[in-house]
Amino acid sequence: MANKQNKIVLVTGGSRGLGKDSALQLARRGFDVIITYQSKKEAAEEVVKEIETIGQKAFALPLDIASTAGFDTFTADVKNILDTQFASAKLDALVNNAGIGINATIENTTEEILDAMTNIHFKGPFFLTQKLLPLLNDGSSIVNTSSGLARFSFEGYAAYGAMKAAVDSLSRYQALELGSRKIRVNSVAPGAIETDFGGGAVRDIAEYNQGISSQTALGRVGLPDDIGTVVAFLCSDDSKWINAQRIEAAGGFRI
Numbered sequence: 001m002a003n004k005q006n007k008i009v010l011v012t013g014g015s016r017g018l019g020k021d022s023a024l025q026l027a028r029r030g031f032d033v034i035i036t037y038q039s040k041k042e043a044a045e046e047v048v049k050e051i052e053t054i055g056q057k058a059f060a061l062p063l064d065i066a067s068t069a070g071f072d073t074f075t076a077d078v079k080n081i082l083d084t085q086f087a088s089a090k091l092d093a094l095v096n097n098a099g100i101g102i103n104a105t106i107e108n109t110t111e112e113i114l115d116a117m118t119n120i121h122f123k124g125p126f127f128l129t130q131k132l133l134p135l136l137n138d139g140s141s142i143v144n145t146s147s148g149l150a151r152f153s154f155e156g157y158a159a160y161g162a163m164k165a166a167v168d169s170l171s172r173y174q175a176l177e178l179g180s181r182k183i184r185v186n187s188v189a190p191g192a193i194e195t196d197f198g199g200g201a202v203r204d205i206a207e208y209n210q211g212i213s214s215q216t217a218l219g220r221v222g223l224p225d226d227i228g229t230v231v232a233f234l235c236s237d238d239s240k241w242i243n244a245q246r247i248e249a250a251g252g253f254r255i
């Protein structure tokens, strides 16, 4: 009898931070993993090695989520990995995680900044998901990365926070339209987490870290595995009845 195929997940932005932790948590739960990176190829290759040490298959592909022009090539690359490394199996989960924050007050927000936030957080995930639909199994799980900043507000995050609110809305529409294929779509909304995000401010600036901790019911900022575990849960069948939800993982910030 042929070996049972592991589940396969694609995590964008898996070279660092939340995407890396999500990829590792998913590997620990038996997923084979394709991650993407934008520029940090070596970091991505390290994550691939870590996943292989866990005992799962892993591959890393370059992707610029801000540039839809590259999506056909990227999709063909994913299909090639599925065909050659997984006997033409399809994806079981997609984690749209890649992204950056740009801090600019409304007064200082240029069209370039607004376009960047739109392309990275909304247009990119919208069309990447569209392109990948034929490569997703029916019954798959899609996790889109929102942010606490779609609910609460920090000065300088208008464009970013508004695009993350768009992600929450998009997730519900995707859940509605993809329900006929039994594909679930949820968004995870992290609070402030210690990663390289925003120049690593939450991790590296003690005052900032303490300020956020003091407004958080659980009394600290988040760590990557506070999010990776949620993403892994949402990709797994343990969350099979959770659909079209925004799950905030922020330790109870400003409640």
Ligand code: NDP
Pocket: 012, 013, 014, 015, 016, 017, 018, 019, 036, 037, 038, 039, 040, 041, 043, 063, 064, 065, 066, 097, 098, 099, 100, 101, 120, 145, 146, 147, 148, 189, 190, 191, 192, 193, 194, 195, 196, 197, 198, 202
């Ligand atoms: P990191 O800066 O640690 O990692 C960002 C990841 O995204 C890297 O893998 C990076 O690739 C990739 N990336 C960045 N820009 C692009 C691009 N244009 N195209 C493709 N990939 C890109 O950030 P986090 O892990 O903290 O953030 C991950 C997600 O979580 C983002 O969507 C962010 O908005 C969201 N988030 C983060 C919070 C936090 O406090 N950390 C809070 C709420 C939401 P490379 O390594 O090659 O540069």
